[in-house]
Every structure is written in structure tokens, then in C-alpha cells.
Amino acid sequence: MTAPTSNGSLISDLPVLTRKDFVSDQEVRWCPGCGDYSILAQMQKMLPSLKIPRENLVFISGIGCSSRFPYYVESYGFHSIHGRALTIASGLKSARPELTVFVVTGDGDGLSIGGNHLLHAMRRNVDLNVILFNNRIYGLTKGQFSPTSEFGKVTKSSPYGTTEQPLNPIRIALAAGATFVARSIDRDTKHLEETLYQAAQHKGISFVEVYQNCNIFNDGAFAAFAEKEVRQDRMLYLEHGKPLRFGKNMEHGIRLNGFTPEVVLNAESDDGLLIHDIYNPTPALANILVGMDYPEFPVPAGIFRSVTAPTFDELLQKQVDDAVAKGAGKFEDVLYSGETWTVS
Amino acid sequence: MTTETPVLPERLVEELDRVTIRFAGDSGDGMQLTGTQFTKTTAVFGNDLATLPDYPAEIRAPTGSLPGVSGFQLSFASSDIRTPGDAPDVLVAMNPAAVKTNVNDLRPGGLLIVDEDEFNSGNLKKAAYASNPLEDGSLAKWQVIKVRITRQNEMALEGLPLNTAQKFKSRNFYALGLILWLYGRSMDTTVKWAQERFGRMPDQLEANLRALRAGYNFGDTTELFRVRYDVPPADVPPGDYRHISGNEATALGFLAASVQSGLPLFYASYPITPASDVLHELSKLRNFGVKTMQAEDEIAAIGAAIGAAYGGHLGLTGTSGPGLALKSEALNLAVMTELPLVVIDVQRAGPSTGMPTKTEQSDLLQAMFGRNGDSPVAIVAPATPTECFTMAVEAFRIALKHMVPVIYLSDGYLGNGSEPWRIPKLADLPKVAYHYAAQDADFSPYRRDAETLARPWAVPGQKGLEHRIGGLEKSGATGDISYDPENHHKMTLARAEKVARIVNDIPLLEVLGPETGDLLVLSWGGTYGATTTAAERARRAGKSVASAHLRYLNPFPANLETVLRSYKRVLIPELNNGQLSLLIRGKFMVDAVGLNKISGQPFKIAEVEGKIDEMLGLTGPYHLQFGPAATLGGG
Known part of the structure; x- marks a missing residue:
């Protein structure tokens, strides 16, 4: 007697789906004007292009405004507890590798209370799609500073200003060995939809930081560089194989001076400009880009890194498959292992 | 040709029903291995047995120190037994610290086998002995057998390409061989195991096997042991074991x-x-x-x-x-x-x-x-x-x-x-059934089974059952988030009732002994052996004592209250400060009395017997005794 190794038989045929198919019957309860609406809309727009049956999609979240997300997507959804979405997702994906699993988290949920799990899901390379909504504030608990809030920020829990430095989520992801690392922004809907699509296409863990405006407790956190009028001058859209350029007419560039990036204003030629390479096996370039921030630099958005590596869930499944191929376990053999004797 | 056949002394073979042995030594001395191997041999021989490994948390506490002592106790018998024994009959102590921390548990007159070579001034000091207990008469109430295990082991291993430290590691095999001989056990199980375990390390294998045989032969040839013991196989139900x-x-x-x-x-x-x-x-x-x-x-x-x-x-x-x-x-x-x-x-x-x-x-x-x-x-x-x-x-x-x-x-x-x-x-084996949710149109995540109140198990991949669950309270009707007062009230009661109904699906509490009487001993978990045996001994002595052992703690078996009310008094022995007692008293308003031991050690049968006698009014108040050394034992 043996146990089955997967529930593959449950998977049904591919349907043709549209955005509407992913809109659940639940009333969306984010504050009017919240950046979360845009992320939900781009996700629902993007999902049909994955051509995955709805029942094979699972959205798992922790706690926070962003974590209400699963209620609004018509798929399987699990709104769990604070910081632990990745643990549940890792277990689900490891048990059922045939499912497509999204994890929706925030800067508090994913980097503070759940920070440990983020590191380990990334180093294991579990094939999950992690979307971290970064609004640099605790919204659901009504306005305390978060691990990504800027130094000195005055909030309800820091009336004298914070005395701690923020984390950079992308830097954490790169350090933990995430195989797909990207950043997008709620206001740039096209870029966001494309980034979510690329993340979903990636095999292995994909980590997308989305700059998301909280118009109630931290309004305009990204306005200085993300507003439509200034975006081209103050953000750097990363494109694989192309020189790093920005500006209304893409007139400026980025080059390296030693290990330090520097802006080349009105760079006429591409010579000497950094060429973006998301497939580079070493994250050296990505690590340089991640340090660039406004106002010294344009803020990079897009894919920092996309490399291929075996995933935790497939390796685990392979161990099972290989072991079973060598000889499925017989329960009697295990019962009788070691020295036995018969009493008659 | 002249041969030298050793003239073996005539030796008495004494038949015993039950023997308890404790192996104690430094945590690096391999006492767990010695104990395990003796256990396996004894099991294969057909004795009933129970074991109690007792090891320190430190992987390697300083050699020879008191906190570094590791012990392994086993009891084996020709009848059905349930505990690893109260007081050992035999203590094998590989160094002074092992004697210090364990000897007070040894029954008076019991056999204390020590490695004499380890009783040097350094080790005595580490064990906080002011004088050598082998010489100062402090061990007089036990039969002390001094064996130069370290030296003899070294001699047996002469010529092997191993250094002194490596040879020292085979001492536990020497001790094992000696005990195997003492109880008339074969070396086969250990030899076979060692060949598998050390197959890739031929020198170490050879060392261990030589040490094993040397210990065995030493028992055979020495006159230190006047008696050899035989514990016949137990009478157990037929089957493969x-x-x-x-x-x-x-x-x-x-x-x-x-x-x-x-x-x-x-x-x-x-x-x-x-x-x-x-x-x-x-x-x-x-x-x-x-x-x-x-x-x-x-x-x-x-x-x-x-x-x-x-x-x-x-x-x-x-x-x-x-x-x-x-x-x-x-x-x-x-x-x-x-x-x-x-x-x-x-x-x-x-x-x-x-x-x-x-x-x-x-x-x-x-x-x-x-x-x-x-x-x-x-x-x-x-x-x-x-x-x-x-x-x-x-x-x-x-x-x-x-x-x-x-x-x-x-x-x-x-x-x-x-x-x-x-x-x-x-x-x-019992069947273990599961049911995924039926894939029909009126699926609702909290629609409960009428009998068990279980909700349907709808798993990702099941088409048409897409739904959302989570830690927020949900409407029992729709599965949506709900802050409705009545819904939360009802859902809380439903979760409790669902667990309570498991009572219909678990066996009744079994009582050993009279159906009514003076005293019920109620226990749960790992104390079964000591509590059940103590109650049994009390009955054999004519006392009106029953015992019952809970395997289901929530919910309790359906007949628990009836059982509790069938006895004048209820004793609950527990290795805690009265946790089951609190539940029983709170739920049934029964004036249960606890025997609570929180020493990190299991109950001895005698401890439960002592409390039984107190509750039957046969003795005064019973107090647990903690030997000073025994409580230090194992660090």
C-alpha cells in the first residue's frame, strides 16, 4: 500500500477567462483613493493571460490593508495571520506544486512581523509570487511607522520622529537570493500589469515591491518622483539589454565610477553607460542599482534580477518521485525494519 | 600437544523474574549505545522490557563532571511489565561522577560494577569526592565489583592502529560484553549491528568487537561474580515482534x-x-x-x-x-x-x-x-x-x-x-477516511455535517468551489466575513459543539479493578505503567483500588463522570502541578486529590503506592522523596 504523491487528477482543462472572471462578489472595502485598488485591477487584468484555471490559483495573505486582497479575487483564497502568509504558501506549494500561488503582503506584514519567513522563502526559492505593497506606514492600525518609513518620520507612535533607519525591500530580496526581483508603482498601471505578468511567468520565487500610496495616513509618500509629470525625469525604468537611460527624451544616463553609479546628464552616446542585465548570475549590478534613490538618483523600477534555479517544491517533489521510482515504499517493510522475532 | 583449558569455576545460575539495570557514564562514554544494544538483545531473547534513557542536554559537558553523566535504565522480565523499574538491581558506572549521581537509586544489596581505573584523583575531584568511595567504605550497602575496564580494554586492543583516546572509546563495548555474559545473553545481535555500523571503519569495528569479547570472556573467567542470572523469556501473545x-x-x-x-x-x-x-x-x-x-x-x-x-x-x-x-x-x-x-x-x-x-x-x-x-x-x-x-x-x-x-x-x-x-x-489497522467537498452548486464553506458539525474540506484545484477562508470570523451561512453578533455567538458554540461531539466517536474509559470501591486512580499519558501497576499491586494486597487511564483528553470519554462517581475517593497522579486535577475538579466538581511530581523523572511505582496507602487511611501523609544525587543525575 502506498500513499498518492499528488492530487494531479483534480486539475481541470484550460478555460478562456476574462478580467471579470477574477472579480469576486465581495464588496471592496479599501479607503477611496487607496493605491490597492490599482494593484487589484492590474492583477485581475493580468490573470487571464496566465491561462491558468481559476481553481488552480491561490491567493494567500497575512494581516494588513493589503492582506484583504484575496477576498476580492475570484479564486481560492486564504487570509491568514500577521506575517505568516509565506509559511502557509510554502507548505501549500510544497505539498501541491501544480498550483499557482500568490502571496500578498505589506511592508509591516512582510518585513516586520514576517521578515524571517520572507528571507527563508527566498533562499529556498519556493515557486511563489510575492507581491509586497509598500506604503511605508501601518494603515490598518491607523498610522504607525513601518520598517520602510523614512528616518525621523513623525507618526502617531513616533511624535518626536522615528529613531530608526528604514529597510530597502529590494536589497533584502537580493541579499536573500531571490531569483526574481522587481519594483513597480501603483500609479503606473501598464508597468505594474507587465511586472506582475513577468513575476507570474518566473519559475521560482518572484518578489515584486509595489510602491503604493496610502492617501489617509501617508499621502504622497512617493509623489516626489512618481507623479506622472515628473516620473520620466525622476524614475529609471530598467529594461534588459538596454543602456540605463531616463528623462523626458531619455537624454540622461547612468554610468559607473568605480563601484559608484553616477548620473550622466545629456549623455549623447550610449558609450560608457551601464547596460542592464537581469539574467546575470551574480547580483552585483542589481546591488548597485538598489542603492539609487531620489533625489540623488532617479528611482529604479522594473526587473532587477531574473535568474533560473531549481525550486524548493520541485526538488522536494523530485526526491519523492525518484524514491518512488526506485521502489514505492511497502508499509510492511517499514513495520518489520530492524531486528524482529516471532513468538509462537 | 598440551592445551590449557581454563578451569571454569562452578557458578550458580540464579533464575530471576525481573531485573533492572542502569548504565551510567560520561556523556562521551557511549552509555546510550550500550543500553540500546543490551535492550535489543534482550528483546530478541523474548523478555518483556521497558527503557528510560536519561541524558544531559549538553552534548559534551566537561569529561568526568557531574552534569556530564548520561544514563540508560532498562527493566526486563519474564512477565508483562510496564515501567523501566523503580530501583536498579545493577548499576554499571564508568566513572566516579556516575557513581555519585546514581548510586543512591541502587537498591540496597544491589550490584555496583565500576571501572576502577577511572577512580583517579582528577576524576574524584570532578565528582566532588573528598575520598575514594571504593576505599572509604561509603559504598558498603552495595556489592561493589571493581573491574579495571580501561586497562583491560586497552590490553585487548593492543596492536590495533588506534591511539589511546580512540581505544578508550571501546570501553562501553567491554562493559556491554560483561553484562551480556552476566545475564547469559548472546553477543550476536551486537556483533551484527556493529558490523553494519562500523563496516567502513574496519579498525574501529575490530576494536569494538575485541572489547565486547574481552568483556564477555572476563565475566566467564573471573571469579568476581559468584552468580550468573537467568531471566527466562516472557509469556507474551504470539506474533511478530x-x-x-x-x-x-x-x-x-x-x-x-x-x-x-x-x-x-x-x-x-x-x-x-x-x-x-x-x-x-x-x-x-x-x-x-x-x-x-x-x-x-x-x-x-x-x-x-x-x-x-x-x-x-x-x-x-x-x-x-x-x-x-x-x-x-x-x-x-x-x-x-x-x-x-x-x-x-x-x-x-x-x-x-x-x-x-x-x-x-x-x-x-x-x-x-x-x-x-x-x-x-x-x-x-x-x-x-x-x-x-x-x-x-x-x-x-x-x-x-x-x-x-x-x-x-x-x-x-x-x-x-x-x-x-x-x-x-x-x-x-483502523480505516482513516476523508472526504473532499462535493462539487455542487450550493457549496458553502461553513455548511456543517448534520452529525459531526464538520465543515466541507474544499481544496484548491476543485473547480467551482473557489472560496475564501481566514482568521476573521465568517458567516456560518455564506462564509463571508461577518461581525454579526449572533453569528459570532453561534459560530463559537458550533466550534465547541463540534469538538464535544467527538465523544460519540471514541471508546469508553476502561476501568481495571472493581466497578465501585474505595479509590480510583485516574491517570493520563506516559504515567500509565506506574499508576496501573501500583493499583494492581494494591488490589493484590486486598485493597479496594481501581485504575483508569485517559487517552482522550478532549473530549473526555462519555462514561468518565460515571466512573469518577463510582469510588469514594479519586487520586490523580500527574507529572505536573495538578493540570488534569484542575480539569476534573472544574468539569465534574469531584474532589480529586493529586499526586504531583515535577522532577523531570517519571513516577516510580512505589510513589503511587505510597499515595494510595495514604488515601486509604493506611498510612500518614505521603511525601515524595528526592535523593540528592538522583536529582542531580543527568544534569
Whole structure:
């Protein structure tokens, strides 16, 4: 007697789906004007292009405004507890590798209370799609500073200003060995939809930081560089194989001076400009880009890194498959292992 | 040709019904190995037996020091026994620290075998002996057998390409050989094991086998031992047997649940004493589809197990007390989402880090109540190492049928203890059934089964059943988030009632002894052997004493109240400060009296007997005795 190794038989045929198919019957309860609406809309727009049956999609979240997300997507959804979405997702994906699993988290949920799990899901390379909504504030608990809030920020829990430095989520992801690392922004809907699509296409863990405006407790956190009028001058859209350029007419560039990036204003030629390479096996370039921030630099958005590596869930499944191929376990053999004797 | 046949002294062979031996030495002396090998040999010989490994938390405490002493006790008999024995008849002590920490447990007149070579001034000082106990008469109440184990072992290993330190490591085989001889046991089991274990290290193998034979032959040729003992095989039910520890039986039981249900087992755990062996055992079983994950922490482990349970597999996590504390929030998520999760807690002495390698039963109330809100879970507890197997199957049978998290309370004594096990026939194992939700249009995530109140198990991949669950309260009608007052009230009652109804699905409490009488001894978990035997001895002495042992702690068996009310008095012996007593008193208003021992050691039969006599009015107040050295033992 043996146990089955997967529930593959449950998977049904591919349907043709549209955005509407992913809109659940639940009333969306984010504050009017919240950046979360845009992320939900781009996700629902993007999902049909994955051509995955709805029942094979699972959205798992922790706690926070962003974590209400699963209620609004018509798929399987699990709104769990604070910081632990990745643990549940890792277990689900490891048990059922045939499912497509999204994890929706925030800067508090994913980097503070759940920070440990983020590191380990990334180093294991579990094939999950992690979307971290970064609004640099605790919204659901009504306005305390978060691990990504800027130094000195005055909030309800820091009336004298914070005395701690923020984390950079992308830097954490790169350090933990995430195989797909990207950043997008709620206001740039096209870029966001494309980034979510690329993340979903990636095999292995994909980590997308989305700059998301909280118009109630931290309004305009990204306005200085993300507003439509200034975006081209103050953000750097990363494109694989192309020189790093920005500006209304893409007139400026980025080059390296030693290990330090520097802006080349009105760079006429591409010579000497950094060429973006998301497939580079070493994250050296990505690590340089991640340090660039406004106002010294344009803020990079897009894919920092996309490399291929075996995933935790497939390796685990392979161990099972290989072991079973060598000889499925017989329960009697295990019962009788070691020295036995018969009493008659 | 002249041959020298040794003239063997005429030696008496004395037949005994039961013998208890303790091996004690430095944690680097290999006493656990010696004990385990003697146990295996004895099991194969056909004795009934029970073991108690007792090791320090420090992997290598300073050599020769008191905290570094490691012990292994086993009791074997020609009749059915349930405990590893109260007082050892034989103590094998490899150094002065082992004598110091263990000798007070040895029964007066018992055999104390020591390695004389280790009683040098340095080791005596480390053991805080002012003078050599082998010379100052302080060991007069025991039969002391001084053997120069270190020197003789060295001589036996002469010529092997090993240095002195390496040769020293074979001393435990010498001691083992000597004890095997003393009880007329064959060396075959150990020789076979050593050949497999040290096959790739021929010098070490040769050293160990030479040491083993030298010890055996020394017993045969020396006149130090006047008597050799024989403990005939026990009269046990026919069948195929093997020797198994509680943690191994736990792992096999959960595998059996997978085999019997047809669902793959997913085990996520964070290493913790004394539960790690379960992870080690299950990690080997990929060829059964078992997936194991060593998580980054206790919370991740239970989270992953919840993920697997949500995915329709057998989600299992395991830990000890401190880990259960860390898991409590996530466990509550499983309560709220009503998923069939099983949590193993191999209890150890607390609170906090406590005494990791010592046993206790002090997580019962944590299991019952250690979560926010009204949060009932089912709780089962095996009574013996071999019962760890059957109760593991039970845990998933209940979890899957009733869609409820189940806590499985083992303990360090059960997990590390071992006994012979009659290998079950597959046909005799209970069926473990599961049902995924029916894929029909009127699916609702909290539509309950009329009989059990279980909610449907709709797993990702099932078309048409897409739904959302989570830690927020849900409407029983629609499954949507609900803050409706009446709904929360009703859902809380439904979660409680669902667990309460498991009572219809578990056996009645079995009573040993008279149906009514003066005293009921009520116990649970790993104390079964001592409490049951003590009650049995009391009955044999004509006392009106019954015993009953709980394996289901939540809900309790249906007849528990009737049983409790059938006796004038109720005694609850527990290795905690009165946790079951609190539940029994609170639930049934029965004036139960506790015998509470919180020393990290299991009950001795005599301790329970002492309390029984007190409660029957035969003696004055009974007080537990803690020998000063014994409580230090094992660090």
C-alpha cells in the first residue's frame, strides 16, 4: 500500500477567462483613493493571460490593508495571520506544486512581523509570487511607522520622529537570493500589469515591491518622483539589454565610477553607460542599482534580477518521485525494519 | 600437544523474574549505545522490557563532571511489565561522577560494577569526592565489583592502529560484553549491528568487537561474580515482534495514517528536544510520498503544515512545549478555518526552556487553553511507547472526520523510552477516511455535517468551489466575513459543539479493578505503567483500588463522570502541578486529590503506592522523596 504523491487528477482543462472572471462578489472595502485598488485591477487584468484555471490559483495573505486582497479575487483564497502568509504558501506549494500561488503582503506584514519567513522563502526559492505593497506606514492600525518609513518620520507612535533607519525591500530580496526581483508603482498601471505578468511567468520565487500610496495616513509618500509629470525625469525604468537611460527624451544616463553609479546628464552616446542585465548570475549590478534613490538618483523600477534555479517544491517533489521510482515504499517493510522475532 | 583449558569455576545460575539495570557514564562514554544494544538483545531473547534513557542536554559537558553523566535504565522480565523499574538491581558506572549521581537509586544489596581505573584523583575531584568511595567504605550497602575496564580494554586492543583516546572509546563495548555474559545473553545481535555500523571503519569495528569479547570472556573467567542470572523469556501473545521507541512509533503511526487514508503526509518541524527524532524518522520516508520540511522556526513549521492541510494533504507539525507556545496563534488559525491539522507535542520539563531532556506532563492546560478566544481542539495522548503508533492513527482519524485540529501529547519519557512491539497486521489497522467537498452548486464553506458539525474540506484545484477562508470570523451561512453578533455567538458554540461531539466517536474509559470501591486512580499519558501497576499491586494486597487511564483528553470519554462517581475517593497522579486535577475538579466538581511530581523523572511505582496507602487511611501523609544525587543525575 502506498500513499498518492499528488492530487494531479483534480486539475481541470484550460478555460478562456476574462478580467471579470477574477472579480469576486465581495464588496471592496479599501479607503477611496487607496493605491490597492490599482494593484487589484492590474492583477485581475493580468490573470487571464496566465491561462491558468481559476481553481488552480491561490491567493494567500497575512494581516494588513493589503492582506484583504484575496477576498476580492475570484479564486481560492486564504487570509491568514500577521506575517505568516509565506509559511502557509510554502507548505501549500510544497505539498501541491501544480498550483499557482500568490502571496500578498505589506511592508509591516512582510518585513516586520514576517521578515524571517520572507528571507527563508527566498533562499529556498519556493515557486511563489510575492507581491509586497509598500506604503511605508501601518494603515490598518491607523498610522504607525513601518520598517520602510523614512528616518525621523513623525507618526502617531513616533511624535518626536522615528529613531530608526528604514529597510530597502529590494536589497533584502537580493541579499536573500531571490531569483526574481522587481519594483513597480501603483500609479503606473501598464508597468505594474507587465511586472506582475513577468513575476507570474518566473519559475521560482518572484518578489515584486509595489510602491503604493496610502492617501489617509501617508499621502504622497512617493509623489516626489512618481507623479506622472515628473516620473520620466525622476524614475529609471530598467529594461534588459538596454543602456540605463531616463528623462523626458531619455537624454540622461547612468554610468559607473568605480563601484559608484553616477548620473550622466545629456549623455549623447550610449558609450560608457551601464547596460542592464537581469539574467546575470551574480547580483552585483542589481546591488548597485538598489542603492539609487531620489533625489540623488532617479528611482529604479522594473526587473532587477531574473535568474533560473531549481525550486524548493520541485526538488522536494523530485526526491519523492525518484524514491518512488526506485521502489514505492511497502508499509510492511517499514513495520518489520530492524531486528524482529516471532513468538509462537 | 598440551592445551590449557581454563578451569571454569562452578557458578550458580540464579533464575530471576525481573531485573533492572542502569548504565551510567560520561556523556562521551557511549552509555546510550550500550543500553540500546543490551535492550535489543534482550528483546530478541523474548523478555518483556521497558527503557528510560536519561541524558544531559549538553552534548559534551566537561569529561568526568557531574552534569556530564548520561544514563540508560532498562527493566526486563519474564512477565508483562510496564515501567523501566523503580530501583536498579545493577548499576554499571564508568566513572566516579556516575557513581555519585546514581548510586543512591541502587537498591540496597544491589550490584555496583565500576571501572576502577577511572577512580583517579582528577576524576574524584570532578565528582566532588573528598575520598575514594571504593576505599572509604561509603559504598558498603552495595556489592561493589571493581573491574579495571580501561586497562583491560586497552590490553585487548593492543596492536590495533588506534591511539589511546580512540581505544578508550571501546570501553562501553567491554562493559556491554560483561553484562551480556552476566545475564547469559548472546553477543550476536551486537556483533551484527556493529558490523553494519562500523563496516567502513574496519579498525574501529575490530576494536569494538575485541572489547565486547574481552568483556564477555572476563565475566566467564573471573571469579568476581559468584552468580550468573537467568531471566527466562516472557509469556507474551504470539506474533511478530520488534523493539521500538515512542518517537519511532509516532513516526510510523503517522505514516500509517497516510497509508490508511491514501493522502500524502506533509511534516514540517523545527528541531527541538525531545521531538526531533520524529522529524528524522519521517525524513527517510520519501518513497511513501512523505514530504518533510525543516522550517525556519516553529511558526513557519505549523504554517506550512496548515498550508498542506488546506491543500488536502495530511498536514502535520511536531514540537515540544516551548514550540507549542510559539505555534499557538497559528493553531488558532487552524481552529478558525477548521482544517484537519495534527500537532505533536513531545512534552518536556518547563516552564520556558526548563529541562529539555527531562520528561513532564505539564502542557495539558496549554493544549486545552493556550490560545486567545474560545478555541477548542481535540487532544489525544498515548500511554506507552508502542501506543504512540495507534494514537497517531487516531489523531488523523479524528482530525479528518471532524475537520478539527488535534493535539497529540506525547512526552520525553514515552518518546525516548522503548519496549517490544507486536507488529500490527495491516488488516487490523483502523480505516482513516476523508472526504473532499462535493462539487455542487450550493457549496458553502461553513455548511456543517448534520452529525459531526464538520465543515466541507474544499481544496484548491476543485473547480467551482473557489472560496475564501481566514482568521476573521465568517458567516456560518455564506462564509463571508461577518461581525454579526449572533453569528459570532453561534459560530463559537458550533466550534465547541463540534469538538464535544467527538465523544460519540471514541471508546469508553476502561476501568481495571472493581466497578465501585474505595479509590480510583485516574491517570493520563506516559504515567500509565506506574499508576496501573501500583493499583494492581494494591488490589493484590486486598485493597479496594481501581485504575483508569485517559487517552482522550478532549473530549473526555462519555462514561468518565460515571466512573469518577463510582469510588469514594479519586487520586490523580500527574507529572505536573495538578493540570488534569484542575480539569476534573472544574468539569465534574469531584474532589480529586493529586499526586504531583515535577522532577523531570517519571513516577516510580512505589510513589503511587505510597499515595494510595495514604488515601486509604493506611498510612500518614505521603511525601515524595528526592535523593540528592538522583536529582542531580543527568544534569
